[in-house]
Amino acid sequence: MRRRHKWALVLSGGGARGLAHIGVLKEFEKAGFPRPDLIVGTSMGAIVGGLYACGMTAAELEHFVCDNFNINDYLDSFAFRITGPVGKVIQTGQALASLASRPGIDTGNKLLELFEKLTFGKSFDETFIPFRCNAVDLVSGREIVFSSGSVARAMRASMAFPVFFEPLIEGEMCLVDGGIVDNMPVAIARQEGCRRVLAINVNYFAVQDANDLKNGPQIVYRSLESALHAQDGNKPQADLTLTVTDAESPFSFFKQKELIELGEQAVREKMDALKRFF
Secondary structure, eight states: OTTTOOEEEEEOOOGGGGGHHHHHHHHHHHHTOOOOSEEEEOTHHHHHHHHHHTTOOHHHHHHIIIIIOOGGGGOOOGGGGOOHHHHHHHHHHHHHHHHHHSSEEEOOHHHHHHHHHHTTTOBGGGOSSOEEEEEEETTTOOEEEEOSSBHHHHHHHHTOOTEEEOOEEETTEEEEEGGGTOSSOHHHHHHTTOSEEEEEEOOOOOOOOGGGOOSHHHHHHHHHHHHHHHHGGGSOOOSEEEEOOOOOOTTOTTOHHHHHHHHHHHHHHTHHHHHHHO
16 A cells, blocks of 8 residues: 555644635646545544545535534534623633533544434445544554554544544544644654655644633643644655645634635645646
């Protein structure tokens, strides 16, 4: 398999920003670029990459997230679904109560059911494009790279952001978001023997106004971003990295079209470099 891999596409995590990956895939298809020989993703990159590897086209992904997907429909926590000033008070109380008795605010069960449906229950050896994603085992502290078993369960483990989602228990492992150890897992593509690697970074790190850090989720996410940013120089680098720069929050799941368009724009701006890559 390693001899067959000519180029790999690596998709970073970034919460809702990861919807920009769909726009990137749309433009790749439009330009007629060859499909990747391997897709590697983490967190939201694992979700988009896993679904694409299982056979969904960019147009189908766009249609689903823009027309059929409401994040609240796939969360089982009452705290996530209440809006308005009163709702915010209730949300805070219920979230704290949940964390006092459970390992996360949301179980992630509904999202796992969705992933099973969209992947048609495929295992890694049944994907149309070879696929890998990562997670972190809190028991051993090791990065876990998925290459076998259920694609849906691997995606669910890779997006299990601590505090928000309960970890996925697999045997003796307690698995959480792979972006915690490597949010741009180029190393996995290199380990699989890919000499040519194209990475899409939707988690652009920029100086942020302190007034924009208003709540617990924003503080937690910014802390993780800062830690990962400090490690960037020590990670294997791609041959070409497309960075999607934007001011959107990683929690802006209601801005699907805008985020997809940002991915399209990033490809158009780097078209000359992409043509040289291919």
